[in-house]
Every structure is written in C-alpha cells, then in structure tokens.
Amino acid sequence: MTRTLLRIWRIFPLWVHVLTARIVRPKFLMAVAALVFDEQGRILLFKHTYRKLAWGIPAGGLEYGEQPKDAIVREFLEETEMTIEVQRLLLADSSRHFKHVSLVYLCKISAGEFKESHEICEIQYFDVDNLPPMLFDEKDLIRSVHKDLF
C-alpha cells in the first residue's frame, strides 16, 4: 500500500512535492546557543531584559537561509557588541514540551567589550556549581558540557 502511494507520489510535479512537504512535515523553531567558558571553567551567562527567568545561556534564533554557525556569531554581536569565534559544534537538542531544536556551540570571545543592548543588560561568568536561577535544562546542559571539558 505504502509502496503504491509512493509510486503515485513520484509522478507528481516537483512543486507539489515542495508544497505538500511544507504542510505535512513538522516545523521547528531553531535556536543557536553559545557556551563560553573562562580559564577557570566558569560559564558566561546573559541577563535578559525581557525574560521571566532573566539569566540564561547566550542564544538566539536562526533566520531563514542562514547557516547556524553564522547565526550564533551574529546574535552575540547584536546583543553585546562582542565578537566570538566558534570552536566546535557540541550538540543538537530538542525539547519534549516545545517544538523547538537548539544547536549548541562551544565558543570563545575574540574581540570587543560588552555593551548593554535592548535585550541584554548584564553579562557575568558563573561557577557551574553556583548558577543563578535559570531554566533547569540549561543548567543540566552547562554541567554536562563542563564535566567533559574540565
């Protein structure tokens, strides 16, 4: 049965394929996140002006047609006027509750001084055992990556 359907599917023009895929396939919000550690293994966190839980991992949304690697550099620059360098891709994570996929990169700061923006009012390095109130998922992520690196 599936086989026959797939055969019929195949003869449809390409635009039907593209349109149908757009309707039936799951769609996700894509977030990119940067984990930046200092020499002592402390994690860099941002204080957000617009969030209920203000502190969190530096992150932002992917735009259409943008490469994730470029997105995290752009977001960091927009929010803090600091330039980062991507060291490596760490993981892709999804959420059980939200239609959401996050891509997490290990990064280091290469240039610039922190400047407040509309979205970020403060940045600070935190000891991983003494994190401020923030999402549990983010805490778990920081601790597991920290354990692998230090």
Added chain:
Amino acid sequence: MKSFLLQVWRILPLWLQIVLSRVIRPLFQVFAAAVIFNEDKKILLVKMTYQRFHPWGLPGGSLDYSEIPEDGAIREVREETGLEVGVEKLLLVKTWSPDKVGLYYLCRIKAGTFQPSDEVSEYGYFSMDDLPDVRPFDVGLLDQIFQMMK
C-alpha cells in the same frame, strides 16, 4: 520602541509567548541524517524510490515533534534500510534551503543487514570520485564530510 516591546513581551503569559513565537519566528523543517563509512573509507548512500531526479542520498529523514535528534537519525536508518546504527557524534549542521536544516550524525552499524524498504530500493558505498546521482547540494556537503574525516 524595541525596548518597550520587550517589556510588554515580558509580562505576557508563557503560553502566549509560545504561541506568538511560532507566528513571528521563522520555522524550519529539520532533517536528521546518518553518515556511515565502511573500512575502505567509503560512505553509505541509499537510492530513494520516490525521487525522480537525483534519487541517491544519505539515509535520514524528517525529525518528529518531541523526538531527540539522534533518535531521529537512528529511526530513519532503521525504517529505510533495516540497519541498526549507533550515533558517535554530531559532525555538522547545515541550512540547505531557506527553511530546511540538516543534522549530520556520524554513525556506525551495530546490527542488521540491508533490507530494501518502501522508501529505499538500493544502497552502496561510494568515494568522492564515484558518487552516484545525488542532489547538487549534497555534492558539496559530501565533499565537506570527506574532508572532515581525513
């Protein structure tokens, strides 16, 4: 203006933030694919039954809601080829059309032998010099993967 909007955003209930996010933010189809090499450093590609043009490609498919991306890659390989694979690491992430993001996982075969499925009729191991009819985008992608594995 922007900072005012962000303040308004902050007082919205969480459910409304989630609903609004899905309306105002770009949404992406996410694909999880498996990169599998044999002992000769050739890469596993499969021939899709339902693609008229460029039928060959990496095994993989659309991520489902609330599915862990790694599990998506494992499930797709199982459905398409009958092979049981384990994920070693996330090799790279690429936006390959404005609203499609591919997650490419390095995998190894744990068990099973190839079984043709409704979606896949053949498989083969290929080097960069003798690629079958893959999509134009995949040529660049596969080249990048081969470079990374050197």
